[in-house]
Amino acid sequence: MTNILEIKNLVVSYGGIEAVKGIDMTVPEGEIVTLIGANGAGKSTTLKSIAGLVKPKEASIQFKGQELVGKTPDFIVSQGITLVPEGRRVFPNLTVLENLKIGAYLRKDNLKSDLDYVFSLFPRLLEREWQMAGTLSGGEQQMLAVGRALMSKPKLIMMDEPSLGLAPLVVKDIFNIIQTINGEGITVLLIEQNANMALKIAHKAYVIETGKITMEGTGAELLANEEIKEAYLGKTK
Amino acid sequence: MTSTAFLQYCLTGISIGGIYALIAIGYTMVYGILRLINFAHGDIFMMAAYFMIFAMVDFALPWYVSIILVLTATVVLGVVIEKVAYKPLRSAPRMSIMISAIGVSYLLQNLATYLFSALPKGYPTIAFLTKTIRIGTLSTSVVTFITPILTLAFVFILIQLINHTKMGMAMRAVSKDFETSQLMGIKINRVISFTFVIGCFLAAVGSILYFTPRPSVYPLAGSLPGLKCFIAAVFGGIGSIPGAVLGGFLIGLSETFIKAAGYSEFSDVFTFILLIVVLLFKPTGLFGEKITEKV
Numbered sequence: 064m065t066n067i068l069e070i071k072n073l074v075v076s077y078g079g080i081e082a083v084k085g086i087d088m089t090v091p092e093g094e095i096v097t098l099i100g101a102n103g104a105g106k107s108t109t110l111k112s113i114a115g116l117v118k119p120k121e122a123s124i125q126f127k128g129q130e131l132v133g134k135t136p137d138f139i140v141s142q143g144i145t146l147v148p149e150g151r152r153v154f155p156n157l158t159v160l161e162n163l164k165i166g167a168y169l170r171k172d173n174l175k176s177d178l179d180y181v182f183s184l185f186p187r188l189l190e191r192e193w194q195m196a197g198t199l200s201g202g203e204q205q206m207l208a209v210g211r212a213l214m215s216k217p218k219l220i221m222m223d224e225p226s227l228g229l230a231p232l233v234v235k236d237i238f239n240i241i242q243t244i245n246g247e248g249i250t251v252l253l254i255e256q257n258a259n260m261a262l263k264i265a266h267k268a269y270v271i272e273t274g275k276i277t278m279e280g281t282g283a284e285l286l287a288n289e290e291i292k293e294a295y296l297g298k299t300k
Numbered sequence: 301m302t303s304t305a306f307l308q309y310c311l312t313g314i315s316i317g318g319i320y321a322l323i324a325i326g327y328t329m330v331y332g333i334l335r336l337i338n339f340a341h342g343d344i345f346m347m348a349a350y351f352m353i354f355a356m357v358d359f360a361l362p363w364y365v366s367i368i369l370v371l372t373a374t375v376v377l378g379v380v381i382e383k384v385a386y387k388p389l390r391s392a393p394r395m396s397i398m399i400s401a402i403g404v405s406y407l408l409q410n411l412a413t414y415l416f417s418a419l420p421k422g423y424p425t426i427a428f429l430t431k432t433i434r435i436g437t438l439s440t441s442v443v444t445f446i447t448p449i450l451t452l453a454f455v456f457i458l459i460q461l462i463n464h465t466k467m468g469m470a471m472r473a474v475s476k477d478f479e480t481s482q483l484m485g486i487k488i489n490r491v492i493s494f495t496f497v498i499g500c501f502l503a504a505v506g507s508i509l510y511f512t513p514r515p516s517v518y519p520l521a522g523s524l525p526g527l528k529c530f531i532a533a534v535f536g537g538i539g540s541i542p543g544a545v546l547g548g549f550l551i552g553l554s555e556t557f558i559k560a561a562g563y564s565e566f567s568d569v570f571t572f573i574l575l576i577v578v579l580l581f582k583p584t585g586l587f588g589e590k591i592t593e594k595v
Contacts, residue, residue: 116479135487136482136483136485137482137486140483140484141485146483148480152477154472154476154477156472156475156476157469157472157473161469164469165469165484165486168470168484168485169484169485211484215484
């Protein structure tokens, strides 16, 4: 299987402090890859570097063989990478429909079929089409954030803590949706603190600690790993 | 006060209010996107007046060519200022960019003094605008009459643009969240430039309407109107376009009636008292947004 994304030696520093200290990662096409780790381990920084929001100190990030380092976020979006940011970040002053349309900002073709697709995934959004996104509940906002990302017709969708602050039932929905999206052939790179859920659906997983990858394997392997169980899954030996 | 006089003052007040509204929109839009009070905005308005003198007096161009030139030159000036003085400070603390704006304001005033001298220069007459017309018992100049109409027309177009075009949608998105806007593929610098284009275009229109019935321009001519329009924007709720428009009309009207009552010297004092009162009792202004966002 070919790798859609290859990251080599990603180093990012914020004002002299290295948040990410040389990460190597590969994301195989069509799979769900998860990156788990504690707060401040460098997960979000890694995703932001891929999206072009953060300029790495050094790195090679190749998407389908094309170098992304130094490219602008709009170019990276146009190549088929999208990021669902942490905390959802829907535009509260735009309607639900406008939020979806802005997800397709760079597209010039007809959006009708993609809007229908998103509404079929999230019927709740259709009911609230004309509502301001700021008035939605947390779970609905997360659905909107995912729907908005899908509107760019991504090949790779990156999600930063999609379960954060949501009720357990809603979290389950979101994870189901992630698998549905993946079933459509979209590669998923998922960051989660909810390691248990993430590892269950992931084909491949990385563990990041203080800016470095400390472990990798299939989701099932890491789920069974004693160290992981203790550190991330809250199970005692 | 007779009813004719009353109507006459109303017309004058609405007219000057319309000009204030046009300039206040520039303040409020730039604030909406960059959270910056563009203190140079009043001076851009002043520079637009000098551009008019250049075009009509120095180059003796016809008025319609001159107006196009003034609009273009003012827009270019505003966009260049943004690129040079504000863009490099995009990630700097807000105070830095504010100070930069104050710097640009003084720069423009002093540049104008250096280039055109501190002496007032005669503003050219646009014949058809200064013609007197009679509406019933009222007599007024064409410019006073068309100013509020033009203002409302521009405001209408602007609101359509913001609510119903892709660029308008991008502007609303960028005004809330730079980073997420970038994730959508929006080039935020382009959106910011576009905001300055609109603000400066309206300031140039305001400048032409403001100076046409006035005899002359001097380098500080933009300073006081600029401040008043800033107050209009704050009064209406900074960031809100309808607020800026309403604020502009209210300040224009109250100023005119205070002058009519014989307190000319007091009219500007009133405007500044209004600013203090608004900041004390309703800091978000008439239509200002309260910050209630879900985390």
